[in-house]
Amino acid sequence: MNKLSPADLDKMSKAPSDKPKDWIKVGLSSCGIAAGADEVFNFFVEEVKKRNLQIEIKKCGCAGMCYAEPLVEVNVEGLPSVIYGSVNKDIATKILEKHVISKMLVNDYIFEVLI
Amino acid sequence: MYTKVILVKDTDLKREDKTREFYTRLLDYLREASLHEQIQVVRVADIGVYDQGLVVKVLPDKVTYINVQDTDVKKIVDAILSEGKVIEDLVFKPKAKQHRIVLRNCGKIDPESIDDYIASGGYLALKKVLGELGQLKLIDEIKLSGIRGRGGAGYPTWMKWNFAREMNSAEKFVICNADEGDPGAYMDRSVLEGDPHSVIEGLIIAAFAIGASKGYFYIRAEYPLAVERIEKAIKQAYDYGLLGSGILGSSFNLDIDIRLGAGAFVCGEETALISSIEGKRGTPHPRPPYPSVKGLWGKPTVINNVETLANIPVIIAKGGKWFAQIGTQTSKGTKVFAVTGKVKNSGLVEIAMGATLREIVMDICGGTLSGKPIKAVQTGGPSGGVIPEELLDTPVDYENLQKLGSIMGSGGMIVMDDDDCMVDIPKFYLGFCVEESCGKCAPCRIGGFQMLGYLKKISEGRGIPEDLGQLRRIAQAMQKASLCGLGQTASNPVLSTLKYFEDEYNEHILNKRCPAGKCSSLITYTIIEDKCKRCGICFNNCPVKAISGSKEEGYSIAQDKCIKCGQCFDVCKFKAINKK
């Protein structure tokens, strides 16, 4: 494949971090998966397709808040990015309907312990 | 569109939760002031501050107010609207904060995407090392940083690298130690799963530093996801020419392979690990010679822990001087701990060295789950010790923990309360070491077994005062005469509990009592007649039918049948079972 040169590396690391695109990140490490994070991930992927939403669903590792897995971070333009904890399909639905579509944070599931 | 968000949470556990009440009050106020379309109020599950009454946090300002009263509502809203004004007497000034270097990307980037890693500055350190620094300046930078190994022993990383670099040998090796066998520890797994490229980049830099052209990841087989992510990441690095020959257009070549460990604790010890990679039995060897002189296949070898390696790219990118500003005199940088046990927020915490145990457990992890006082904190797993509550203000670094009779270890931290027995805990750890001892040397093989025998005897109520002296004597012999770190440190849990909780041993020995109610031989369960409502739940739940009686006559426990499982105690809704 394409071997990188030092210059390529510079270019890639400085690549404009896009426009602030909306995304949802699901923590998919052992601890998250054990708590059902991959189901939540798949649920988001399907629902977003079904509802034709313009939001990217991404994977990430464990942020360390094992007590509140599955963890889902949501970044929607105009709202502060927050982490929801102990997310299941019900909460995931609320996140999509309220946070992503109606642009309001969802009550009772936010873990605001960002370091 | 909202311009501000107010998060609310009642953090006082001693009273009924007032979150909803305060939430409604704020909402009403905002509606009356016609601000409810500008400011959203949100109830949250956790607000990152504990035991500080009603807490509100304003976003995007990130200002937190604590011990808020109903009468503060107007003040807070006014401050929010004033842009920039802060209410000084309510604002929260955090004592302890996490400092994320090792976990910088965990939970942020997609661990399966090398592009994500590169976009967050990944592999630029490697570029700098190959293009600008060269071997000597690289090692100088690591020396300046002061970083010491995070695998337990705390040996200065630059010295290891320099020994291996100075060796004249056509072949040299680097190994990433990802065995992580310490029960309760999973920091390394999280880094491998959450940010595999940071460890790979660290390993490539280590290889360059010593002139190795072959590297290994030694990962325990029980970590399939970590193995999968490292495998994928290695492949991506090859595709991009960050591994293989002529890395980033330089003349430096490196191949990396994965070796799976079968999960023996002793295989994490470096000389045993080397034997295991060589296809031999994973037993330790006397050192010297150290691996940096004579390691894998007899060649100079550097072995570093996962967390040590994950630090390297940041040290290079930001400079050794920057890193050396973080931490204490002897211990630079940060340490990741896996905090578990009786703690509210169990999980990974990365703090600058020098933070106190109390800050970690109380301020960052929210104290105990039950609200009960902390009795002790265990660090270092089976090689470490128990630190009592009154010493929790000790700043964490290698030397301080050792002075207290514990060790930094790889980063397990277990929080204990009154329900934890200080004879039972060392019995558990020692049992682990006896199980995991490779048996090669007598002090560890025989000493561990004998000590465990004494602990069992004490916990069963058969102990005599002389046993404590015996335990101390054997412990000393094991420390001095064992071949590897396993045997040398296996007595730490016993010695530290003896040091700080000798009274509790004596309760077991003299009064045949286990104050924590853990040692089953020393507990009896009885039914308190006045409290018993004759519901019969205990009767239905006793697994060995030790409870007899009926709803009419009441119930009693036959002590000769009772196996002390505690089921009845747990299920009785009326606290009518006495445990003593």
Ligand SMILES: Cc1cc2nc3c(=O)[nH]c(=O)nc-3n(C[C@H](O)[C@H](O)[C@H](O)COP(=O)(O)O)c2cc1C
């Ligand atoms: C019984 C025993 C188990 C060990 N297990 C590990 C382990 O799981 N991971 C690790 O990195 N180091 C472990 N070590 C320490 C290693 O021997 C070695 O010191 C370390 O990997 C060196 O890396 P560092 O300098 O980066 O800390 C263990 C040591 C002993 C005595």
Ligand code: SF4
């Ligand atoms: S569960 Fe409690 S109250 Fe009910 S019979 Fe047993 S001891 Fe009595």
Ligand code: SF4
């Ligand atoms: S402790 Fe267990 S065995 Fe003993 S009486 Fe209660 S339920 Fe039965």
Ligand code: FES
């Ligand atoms: S078996 Fe390792 S110290 Fe004895």
